[in-house]
Amino acid sequence: MNKEQPIISVSHVTKRFGELEVLRDISFEVHQGEVISLIGSSGTGKSTLLRALNMLEPPTSGEIYIDGELITAKGYPLHKMRQKIGMVFQSFNLFEHMTVLENITDAPIHLLRLPEVQAKEEALALLKKVGLVQKADAYPSELSGGQKQRVAIARALAMHPEVILFDEPTSALDPTMVGEVLSVIRQLAKSGLTMLIVTHEMRFAQDVSSRIFFMNEGRIYEDGQPEQIFEHPVHSATKAFVQRIQKLVFEIDSDDFDYLQIHTGINRFCIKYDLHMGEQAYALVKEVLFTHMRELRPLTLRMTHAELAGVTSLDFMIEHIDHSPLNDAARESLRGQVKQLIEEPTTRGFRVKLLL
Ligand code: ADP
Ligand code: MG
Numbered sequence: 276m277n278k279e280q281p282i283i284s285v286s287h288v289t290k291r292f293g294e295l296e297v298l299r300d301i302s303f304e305v306h307q308g309e310v311i312s313l314i315g316s317s318g319t320g321k322s323t324l325l326r327a328l329n330m331l332e333p334p335t336s337g338e339i340y341i342d343g344e345l346i347t348a349k350g351y352p353l354h355k356m357r358q359k360i361g362m363v364f365q366s367f368n369l370f371e372h373m374t375v376l377e378n379i380t381d382a383p384i385h386l387l388r389l390p391e392v393q394a395k396e397e398a399l400a401l402l403k404k405v406g407l408v409q410k411a412d413a414y415p416s417e418l419s420g421g422q423k424q425r426v427a428i429a430r431a432l433a434m435h436p437e438v439i440l441f442d443e444p445t446s447a448l449d450p451t452m453v454g455e456v457l458s459v460i461r462q463l464a465k466s467g468l469t470m471l472i473v474t475h476e477m478r479f480a481q482d483v484s485s486r487i488f489f490m491n492e493g494r495i496y497e498d499g500q501p502e503q504i505f506e507h508p509v510h511s512a513t514k515a516f517v518q519r520i521q522k523l524v525f526e527i528d529s530d531d532f533d534y535l536q537i538h539t540g541i542n543r544f545c546i547k548y549d550l551h552m553g554e555q556a557y558a559l560v561k562e563v564l565f566t567h568m569r570e571l572r573p574l575t576l577r578m579t580h581a582e583l584a585g586v587t588s589l590d591f592m593i594e595h596i597d598h599s600p601l602n603d604a605a606r607e608s609l610r611g612q613v614k615q616l617i618e619e620p621t622t623r624g625f626r627v628k629l630l631l
């Protein structure tokens with residue numbers, strides 16, 4: 276293959292669903308070895324763009340070239356292109372009635388016409404790569420979500436694709452399983468495979484990508500290296516998106532409140548953002564709710580995390596009071612356990628903020 280020639284070239288692509296214009300005048304090129312993350316709010320056209328690239332959603336207008344061939348041309352043999360472009364979906368899409376091994380060998384045997392022995396050999400090597408050789412004879416229903424997704428990745432790789440498209444590969448997973456899937460994708464990125472990845476994992480996107488597309492209103496609003504997008508975004512919409520803050524909120528109105536729910540919620544939040552402070556955060560919440568603010572209900576508890584800045588905090592907000600509910604002993608105890616204690620009036624009441 277000509278090294279100068281892009282693997283993918285998209286020119287003025289638009290996509291409409293009836294009146295709704297979902298992709299607007301999209302043009303870009305992807306070269307071999309690039310790892311591109313597509314980020315942006317939901318509904319901005321990220322999935323539609325990936326699906327247009329392998330003609331699962333043919334564009335309304337515009338052109339797409341794969342390896343220099345115009346795949347949007349009428350009558351272009353799509354199976355030819357689908358062998359070059361693998362896709363991994365949020366929902367795994369494994370065949371439930373086939374074993375893991377059969378899921379992986381099915382397309383190579385039937386579409387690539389690989390001898391069965393060779394297809395099996397390759398499948399086992401791929402399963403080894405994603406850490407699941409011991410599951411070769413299991414059925415999908417016997418696997419966890421993270422394992423299913425790793426099988427789906429192995430299945431895509433079995434077709435020797437030039438490009439793999441990932442559409443939110445970790446969004447359907449329990450937070451405890453996100454890491455194992457991201458680490459497989461990281462390993463593929465290092466191996467030089469060309470990939471486009473729709474993801475909400477900002478840290479991951481920042482580490483793994485050579486380039487980021489920030490999508491907004493059906494356009495690639497900003498296209499740049501991770502350093503530009505995350506540290507010096509050109510557009511204010513990009514900045515607002517990448518610097519957004521993740522929140523977990525509990526309204527506590529009585530002492531019958533389900534505290535187990537807070538414990539679980541905080542732990543899942545911490546696992547999701549890779550924060551090693553779940554138990555510490557819950558101990559602080561318990562101390563504040565049962566000791567320092569015992570009498571104060573209703574109360575809003577909020578845990579926030581700014582992913583890129585790496586700042587995590589616990590806020591306790593009480594309406595209709597105009598002074599801090601903390602006494603000196605409470606202050607002293609909390610200061611010993613957090614990076615910073617902030618007590619501040621708000622428009623509706625008072626907030627005690629603990630920076631962790
Ligand atoms: P994202 O992946 O960024 O969340 P999508 O590409 O899924 O966004 O969707 C973009 C817009 O297109 C949304 O408004 C969605 O409702 C709409 N859309 C997507 N697929 C279809 C479809 N098959 N028919 C009609 N509208 C669709
Ligand atoms: Mg989507």
